[in-house]
Amino acid sequence: MNKTLTELTNHPVFHYFAELSSIPRGSGNEKEVSGYLLRFAEKRKLAVIQDEALNIIIKKEATAGYEHVPAIILQGHMDMVCEKNKGTAHDFDKDPLQLQIKEDMLFASGTTLGADNGIAVAYALALLDANDLPHPALEVVITTEEETTMKGALEVSPDHFSGEVFINLDSEEEGKLLVSSAGGITASQNLPIQWEPLTGDTSAFLIQITGLYGGHSGMSIHKGRGNANKLLGRLLNGLSEAFDFRLSLLSGGLKSNAIPREAEAVIHVPEAHASRVPELADIWESIFKEELRTSDSRVSVTAEKVNLLHEQVYSAETTGSVINSIMLIPNGVQSMSQEIEGLTESSTNLGVISSSASAITFVSEIRSSVKSLKEQILKQNERIARMTGSSFTTQADYPEWPYRKDSKVQKLFEEVYENHYGKRPEIVAIHAGLECGIFTEKLPHIDAISLGPDMFDVHTPEEHLSIPSTIRTWEYLLSALREMKAFYS
Incomplete structure (x- = not known):
């Protein structure tokens, strides 16, 4: 493609994407970007609402000849997953993303790109800013916290939309063209820590699982990629079968909806067994490399002897409960659709393990396109929490988006796509959660569809966006809006 970043941002979509990329917008940190969107609308004298959840709703009247076409609700989310490579000096609370072009792809330097879902916001802003593009009345809604709790969509009032x-x-x-998506819920198990004095002649080791590919816990869960938290649990279980040890630290993963790429633990081993720790770590690395030879061959297991002044460690009971929790908490694909070939029906991802002075928390993202199966996996997690003496909480329960056989908007986008590309689009259901389920539940009369350009490795620092696909999808969207006058007449 050989475009510079300056040349690329002459395109209205990439102009606004670059502006968004200069604003920190991790989930829960959307105040600044919400304010930017509010000022954008006010400057153009467009009707705008900023609600208590910091959602932004911007309305624009229909262009001439489109006054009698049904209004379009155009939707995306302003937040992004904040992941970075180890050693990357980037503060997601204040630093702008460093965009870079590689061939015909757009990346950020060492961090997630935020094309999920900044590209939706950029499309919407480019459309709202234009004065020469025909379209029906627009009701643009940009939500908050989609990547964590879906709080924005859950709290938005349906009264704002016609x-x-x-x-x-x-x-x-x-x-x-996406026509259905899974529902989901986040489940947390909180295991209280019983501390005890460290006694005897021991050595401390930092155990680390690294080098995994990771990925979106919905879109990539079927790819067989390693989950660092689950691998760490297997390693700790293997060590516990060889000799006694105590834990004093445990952590892994950053987001419940991202397959964890790294996990670590600090163990305290009787000096008589210290030499076996690196040996067993090497054996487990070989096991993992063989199991993941296709999907995650870069997996690495290290056991480094460290000098620590810890005087307190987890009790034998707590150490055992930690291992039981990681081993028992389900992970990965739980069922496949019997109706749509290749579609993951239900899954769960042990995405985060974190430690505080009082408890270890295990966070799982549960998904299913069948409500009863989602509830079954949830109950399984709840039972495991009871067995290990953990408390159990849930958040961000969002509904599935059911398929609508008589969808008129699907037919429109299919016809426009065939005219635009000379072939039919693929109609698919996905295992990832989309806010469509929340909006179709709040607004049961709406006819919904989802689309977007090619992006890759989302929720990882390798995330990248196809520049040509972004432009083609923009033109496709404009064509569909333009054809609505004839289609809905």
Whole structure:
């Protein structure tokens, strides 16, 4: 492509994407970007609402000839997953993303790019800013905290909308029209820590699982990639079968909806067994490399002897409960759809393990397109929490988006796609959670669809966006909006 970043941002979509990339917008840190969107609308004298959840709703009147076409609700989310490579000096609370072009792809330097879902916001802003693009009345809603709790969509009031057609722009594959998605819920098990004095002649080791690929816990869960938390649990279980030890630290993963790439623990081993720790770590690395030879061959296991002044360690009971929890908490694909070939129906991802002075927390992201199966996995986690003496909480329960056989907007986008590309688009359901389920539950009359350009490795520092696909999808969206006058007449 050989474009410079300056040249690329002459395109209206990339202009706004670059502006968004200069604003920190991790989930829960959307105040600044919400304010930016509010000022954008006010400057253009567009009707705008900023609600208590910091959602932004911007309305624009129909262009001439489109006054009688049903209003369009155009939707995306302003927050992003904040992941970075180890050693990357980037503060997601204040630093702008460093965009860079590699061939025809857009990356950020050492961090997630935030194309999920900044590209939806950029599309919306480019459309709202234009004066020469025909379209029906627009009701643009940009939500907050989609990547964590879906709080924004859950709290948005349906009273703000009159639109009958809902276009979500949070998809990641050009040529695929999404018509259904999974529901989900986040489950947390909180294991109280019993501390005891460290006694005897011991050595401390920092055990680390690194080098894994990670990925989106919905879109990539079926790819067989290693989960660092689960691998760490297996390693600790293997060590516990060889000799006694105590834990004093445990952590892994950063987000419940990202397959964890790294995990670590500090163990305290009787000096008589210290020499065996690196040997067993090497054996487990070989096991993991063989198991993950196709999906995650870069997996690394290290056991480094460290000098620590810890006077307190987890009790034998707590250490055992930690290992039991990691080993028993389900992870990965739980069921496949019997109706749609290749579609993951239900899954769960042990995405985060974190420690405080009082408890260890295990956080899982549970997904299913069948409500009863989601509840079954949830109950399984709750039973495991009882067995290990953990408390159990949930948050961010969001509904599935059911398929609508008589969708008129699906038919429109199919026809426009065929005219635009000379072939039919693929109609798909996905295992990832989309806000469409929340909006179709709040607004049961709406006819919804989801689309987007090609993006890759989302929720990882390798995330990248296809520049040509982004431009083609923009033109496709404009064509669909333009054709609505004839289609809905």
